[in-house]
Amino acid sequence: MVRTPLSSLDVAFLCLESETAPMHMGAVLVFTSRGRVDGGELTGLLAARARKMPQLRRKMRAELFPPGAATWADDPNFVAAQHIHHHELSTLYDPDPLTGFAEQWIARPLDTGRPLWDLTVVTGLPQGKFAVLLKLHHALTDGEGAYAVTVGLLDEPAKPGRALARAAKPVPRPRSPLDSVKNSVKDGLAQAGEAAGIATSLVRAAKAPLSPVSAPASAERRLGFVRLPTADVRRIRGGHGGTTNDVVLAVLAGALREWLVNRGKRADGRTLRALIPVSVRGRANAQVGGNKLSGYLCDLPIGEDDPVERLHVVRRAMTRNKAAGPARGAGAFPLLADRVPTVLHRLGTRTAGLAAPLLFDLVVTTVPLPAARLTLAGAPLAQVYPFVPLAPRHAVGIAVATYRDSVHIGLQANAVAVPDLGGLRDAVLKSTAALLNTV
Helix, strand or coil, X not given: CCEEECCHHHHHHHHHCCCCCCCEEEEEEEEECCCCCCHHHHHHHHHHHHHCCHHHCEEEEEXXXXXXXXXXXXXXXXXXXXXXXXXXXXXXCCCCHHHHHHXXXXXXXXXXXXXXXXXXXXXXXXXXXEEEEEEEECCCECHHHHHHXXXXXCCCCCCCCXXXXXXXCCCCCXXXXXXXXXXXXXXXXXXXXXXXXXXXHHHHHCCCCCCCCECCCCCCEEEEEEXXXXXHHHHHHHHHCCCHHXXXXXXXXXXXXXXXXXXCCCCCCCCEEEEEEEECHHHHCCCCCECCEEEEEEEECCCCCCXXXXXXXXXXXXXXXXXXXXXXXXXXXXXXXXXXXXXXHHHHHHHHHCCHHHCCCEEEEECCCCCCCCEECCEEEEEEXXXXXXXXXXXXXXXXXXXXXXXXXXXXXXXXXXXXXXXXXXXXXXXXXXXXCCC
């Protein structure tokens, strides 16, 4: 049986797992069907496709050596259908049945003794719609890998009429053993220096744990779905510059400001520090599985009342982050975690995770999606809301996906700290309108 080792960062996500802080990502995909929806047929179709995906057949196995290590190995008892469920909603009494069901679904941890994924088909939505709810443990993959799994479960996208020409790859010249040794030493020294720089930045970036969005431990979750027209975001970009991500971060800064003020919290003179995960998958020439992550830290200017100035502040901060690159600064701590021996993660990562509020207040991640039209059993994908795991003691996590003509924002909150996400959902819409009015 072939076994693939987990990276140190993958093991770290396993070690962070707890009943009140499950480390799985989630996505709610809503499809529009023109005819009758057969839940049994959909689950059968998805099971057939899941069986063909090697990363979904694997489960984690602990290893004796090196200490604390783990590997992925095919589950000899794997049955795809055991990971795929069907739920028929009743809309008689609940005005928003999908959100209520999804909140219970995302709160349930995955069984780490089985392949680390779960999928539920939800039928009974109004207007002939149905939904697919997908959970993947962060130890299994990152956002880009989750996108690859999702696309693999859907219908094969239509092929473009003309294939893109691929540049021929240069043939590498043979290297002598001495060259290989020299390069290994050089890479090792570079990584050691890089790790030292990140560790120093971590110490300098630590802040007092007085976050207005901290939370006690709780297994209950609240979810919020927000949909913005892509045309509105483009119009704001056209008027004030920056990237789509800059505009979304500025919108979120304004929304968090209003939401906190409405909850009786002080916003003036404050910032909320967001961890923004960055994929380094292309730089590492990695395969689909595993985590290849770094990150940026961005102080969201919730203390600024002017929406345009908020955008300018965010734009300048993100420009500095990109100029420094994903391998520098305190936000690059996932790179540092990937170089820590797995045994140290087993001993101390869960405790270290409790210190997350000392470094950042919330996670804001962007999930890549293709421009191509996606379907399942011929039904077009209409909405896709991603969800990021909540770090220990964090009240809110935000994930963003741009698909076709909409920017979809998935809000996840600790239910004890945030019993209702309606206020934050409305604040996102108002913050977008405020920026639009300045164009």
